[in-house]
Amino acid sequence: MALSTEEGNRLAGLLTGHAERVMQRWTEIVAASLRGRLSQGELRRQVQELHSSMITAGEQGAVDLDSEQATELRAVLSELSRGRARQGFSASETAVSVFALKEVLLELMEDEDGPHTLRDYVAFSGLIDQMGLFTFESFVRTRESLIADQAEQLLELSTPVVKLWEGVVAVPLVGTLDSARAQVVMERLLQTLVDTGSPYAIIDITGVPAVDTQVAQHILKTVVAARLMGADCIISGIRPQIAQTIVALGIEFGDIATKASLADALRHVLRLTGVETGRRQRREA
Amino acid sequence: MERVPILKIGDILLVSIQVDMSDQTAVQLQDDLAERIVATGCHGVIIDITALDIVDSFVGRMLSTIASISKVLDAETVVVGMRPAVAITLVELGLSLNGIRTALNVERGMELIAAAHADERELAFEDEPDTETTASS
Structure with missing residues (x-):
């Protein structure tokens, strides 16, 4: 008009x-x-x-x-x-x-x-x-x-990588994990591993509302990539319902260490590093 | 043809790959490395791939082969300095570099080899006091 x-x-x-x-x-x-x-x-x-x-x-x-x-x-x-x-x-x-x-x-x-x-x-x-x-x-x-x-x-806010201990970093995942976020998390975690030279990473999934095969696949990929770079990953914060879902879906975490809480995971890592130093101290004594 | 230098640091051989690997370079590297391991009697090999932007199945297989050769010659192989992007690509491709130990950087790699080696030395070290105690008792 x-x-x-x-x-x-x-x-x-x-x-x-x-x-x-x-x-x-x-x-x-x-x-x-x-x-x-x-x-x-x-x-x-x-x-x-x-x-x-x-x-x-x-x-x-x-x-x-x-x-x-x-x-x-x-x-x-x-x-x-x-x-x-x-x-x-x-x-x-x-x-x-x-x-x-x-x-x-x-x-x-x-x-x-x-x-x-x-x-x-x-x-x-x-x-x-x-x-x-x-x-x-x-x-x-x-x-x-x-x-x-x-x-x-x-996306920026929800994926921080925090340092828990000397040589131990953690990623507290909050919210649904889709492909885009998983990619961001993976890249950021691996980059932090390189930057800080940390040989241990803890992936905490307390804040992830549901774990299906796709989410598990993303987490597994991250763990394998970290292993390729020479760092070990531990998965923590698995809630009872999620544990049941994981078993029901038949998801295999293989030889990846899984812990119920972040505290357990940190204790596990410290024991891994602590045992070595302990043994060394005994040898010196 | 380009050659990859092999450096000896203490009890460890350091291989830093900074050129694109071709068939010939890879074969040459395997020959050289085997020679050097035997000649120096080193117990550790560190392969640094920090400078590699692309690791494909060819480089992956080369790394596996080197690791196997070193294993036969009683040397521990550690691949260090893999970039995040490379690791992600390898995972997406489904290549898991089986049988290769990895570390974040050269320093960690040296620690890893030292620890593996220390176990052996520890065994030898612990044997002596044992025999002493049995001898004294």
């Missing part, structure tokens, strides 16, 4: 001519839909920006929202929807801010009865529809990027 240049000019004229009334009504309608969750001043400022950028676009002869003259209008619209998305408004609450203009225009144009009024109104509302859709799309984009950021942060 494209606007002719004349229609664009008429729209600009209409908006300029009744500037105060348009903004007043527009703000009122939007405020009613947002139910006071945005301050009156903030709302008025947003409406004002939209209003003036629409006038600029109309005066410069923008034929639709994709045209070059409407760049500023697009920028204002995406700014508006970004702000709303971050403040937690819903998509329709955001779109209504734009669609409210239709109602305002209808009220205005009812008063004047020219030869073009009906055609003009149809053309204007076409433009407003475009603006609404644009707002909706940028709202969704903002939301998606927010979600992607959060997922990444979660």
Whole structure:
């Protein structure tokens, strides 16, 4: 739905001519839909920006929202929807801010009865529809990027490798272990082993809600990779139900040491290293 | 043709692979290493693969062969310095380098060989006091 240049000019004229009334009504309608969750001043400022950028676009002869003259209008619209998305408004609450203009225009144009009024109104509302859709799309984009950021942060946060003792590092796994996370955990653990030169690693699965064959496969791969590099892995924090699941699924951990708690695993590792030093001390004595 | 240098440190032979291994290089390395083990009478071989970005089945088999040869000549082989990315790739490929001992770095590798060797020496050491005590009693 494209606007002719004349229609664009008429729209600009209409908006300029009744500037105060348009903004007043527009703000009122939007405020009613947002139910006071945005301050009156903030709302008025947003409406004002939209209003003036629409006038600029109309005066410069923008034929639709994709045209070059409407760049500023697009920028204002995406700014508006970004702000709303971050403040937690819903998509329709955001779109209504734009669609409210239709109602305002209808009220205005009812008063004047020219030869073009009906055609003009149809053309204007076409433009407003475009603006609404644009707002909706940028709202969704903002939301998606927010979600992607959060997922990444979660991935970063949930896989720390901690040093428990000299030569002993531990990975407390929390949450579901999918392929992507397993990969991150594996890489980070192996890198830490190299960086710290620790010959022992404890993988603690207390925080893993369920262990299926896939999760077990990921853990086994990590253990084998660590062994290839010359470090030993111990799996700890196996809860009773998980032990039952592991047996029921027929998962074999082979000769990998498994312990019930992190404390047991640490004691096991210390005994492994401690026995050696103990024997050496006896030999010296 | 490139040759891989073999360094002798105390009772250990250190092989640091820093070139891409070809068939010839691998065969040459096996020959050289066997010669050196016999000539020096060392009891440990450390193969450092820190510089290797890619370990495929060929390099894997070469490592296994070297380990077997050394075993026959009474020397313990330890592969050290495998990179995380290499380890992950090997696991994904399903190559587990059976029969090869590994350590994180050269230092740990030397400790490992020293410990294995100490056990033997310990046996010899413990035999003497035993005979002494039996002799005195």
